[in-house]
Amino acid sequence: MKTIAFIPVRGGSKSIPLKNIKEFCGKPLVYWTIKAAAETKTIDEVIIATDHEEIETVVNSFGFSKVSVYRRNKTNAQDSSSTESVILEYLNARKLDKNDAFILVQATSPLLTANDLAAGINMFDKQEYDSILSCVLSKRFFWKENGDPINYDPYNRPRRQDFEGINMENGAFYINTVGRIEESRNRLSGNIGISLMPEYTDVELDEEDDWQRAEILMKKYLFPRETKKKISLFISDIDGVLTDAGMYYSENGDELKKFNTHDGMAFQLIRENGLKTAIITSENTELVKRRANKLKVDYLYQGKRDGGKLSAALEICKKEGITIDNVAYIGDDINCFELLSMVGIAACPSNALNKIKDIPGIIKLSRKGGEGVVREFYEEVLSKIL
Incomplete structure (x- = not known):
């Protein structure tokens, strides 16, 4: 059985044109998640699914030995295309073992590290959960539009240090088996477990305003430790x-x-x-x-x-x-x-x-x-x- 990391990077982003290869902390954005996956010892292959020739050229220039490019169908690289559609396209083309572990990694989460992925894989390998997703523990207070509190009692407002908080999906990675993904047609299924990442990894690069904040966080916490x-x-x-x-x-x-x-x-x-x-x-x-x-x-x-x-x-x-x-x-x-x-x-x-x-x-x-x-x-x- 194999463990495969899958990183979809299309060329048609509207909010930030070609954002997946836009420079982030001195490297193309997608470099950081590829690096994290390639340096995770328990990951056997890293697949970059793209529809764009320039992205493919940039990815190949990194020279990571575990990494290969899959040219995705353009019909699954539209603004309206779901991530699941390209995952299922790839699984149909590749015909993998149904017990292989399949990790969806999002290129827009550059604060992801090999240690984060290894922790998630270790949790998945214990077979206590059918699938795993990454989250951060948020200690913010959330409200519904009608004024109802979601995660705390406003009449007994807790101090931050006493507040348990709520797990928030950060979009960094999702782990499942090939067979369960094909059956459910979803990245997550069955009994779902949560792999916690540091709170500063809650940022995703979907808008221009996200970029500066994420670079500051990268340089503060991760950039490069060497x-x-x-x-x-x-x-x-x-x-x-x-x-x-x-x-x-x-x-x-x-x-x-x-x-x-x-x-x-x-x-x-x-x-x-x-x-x-x-x-x-x-x-x-x-x-x-x-x-x-x-x-x-x-x-x-x-x-x-x-x-x-x-x-x-x-x-x-x-x-x-x-x-x-x-x-x-x-x-x-x-x-x-x-x-x-x-x-x-x-x-x-x-x-x-x-x-x-x-x-x-x-x-x-x-x-x-x-x-x-x-x-x-x-x-x-x-x-x-x-």
């Missing part, structure tokens, strides 16, 4: 990061590499902000030595393979009197895995190996190696914390 770390050392790989990983040879057989000048300026800006810099690579060439000298890096370690990169980084940390948690590193290949898994801030180019992209908490940059990926890392991450 940036709260104190970074004292920046390390970069060479091939696949500072270069495009291509192998070029002159007519005389000399090996050539293509570097990006924007990365050179990034190293200068990083140094000017007081960080030490280093290059650690499995290569061992005079060419790399010359490039490192031009970049004025503080440390150059060449020929580091099979765990040698982590050892080199730890040696630098000892010399600088810092810990590995004070290190930011960009790598792209399997020999970077150990070091990327240990540093305070880990990042990779968009064309890194899937195993690298799947490292928990790694920052997936939008540029490929050799295209100024270090400059992007400086501008989008380091400059905001230095």
Whole structure:
């Protein structure tokens, strides 16, 4: 049996045009819920159902290995189309096992995290409930139009700390089995359980006014936790990061590499902000030595393979009197895995190996190696914390 996350993102939003790929906290909106689902270990597949080519291109650019795109029928992507209609369309096309767990995730809930999804799945797996939905505990007082109170006695008004509150659906996720969804034609059915999320996750991005509030909440509670770390050392790989990983040879057989000048300026800006810099690579060439000298890096370690990169980084940390948690590193290949898994801030180019992209908490940059990926890392991450 599988656990599948399903995120519908149509292109025809009227309130906010193409809102699902509108920038939210520096990334397209849909990135955040995809990231949450992809980083949830108990989710096997993440399906993005869209009718829009540009959305598909953006989703594919994220590079999450669990994620695939389903091109939904345009008849189920209209203003009047229900979410259930595209769910049932997909289930009919895919023919899944009826016992598979199916999680509807809403792209308009960017404050959703992998921990929230894992908690909901854990609750569902206990089989005490047939389906699960996410809610927040609201301690607000609600009234009917006729003036009748819904959830409290106005003549015995409770203090907030004594008020039990009421569970409010926040639209972040819904869990059911494929079979029960097909039978009921609804995301929820049977005995329904509630998985509580933090109160600040009550916001959904349906209108322009929601956007600013949600970004403030994201930056306050979630955005990115890695940036709260104190970074004292920046390390970069060479091939696949500072270069495009291509192998070029002159007519005389000399090996050539293509570097990006924007990365050179990034190293200068990083140094000017007081960080030490280093290059650690499995290569061992005079060419790399010359490039490192031009970049004025503080440390150059060449020929580091099979765990040698982590050892080199730890040696630098000892010399600088810092810990590995004070290190930011960009790598792209399997020999970077150990070091990327240990540093305070880990990042990779968009064309890194899937195993690298799947490292928990790694920052997936939008540029490929050799295209100024270090400059992007400086501008989008380091400059905001230095």
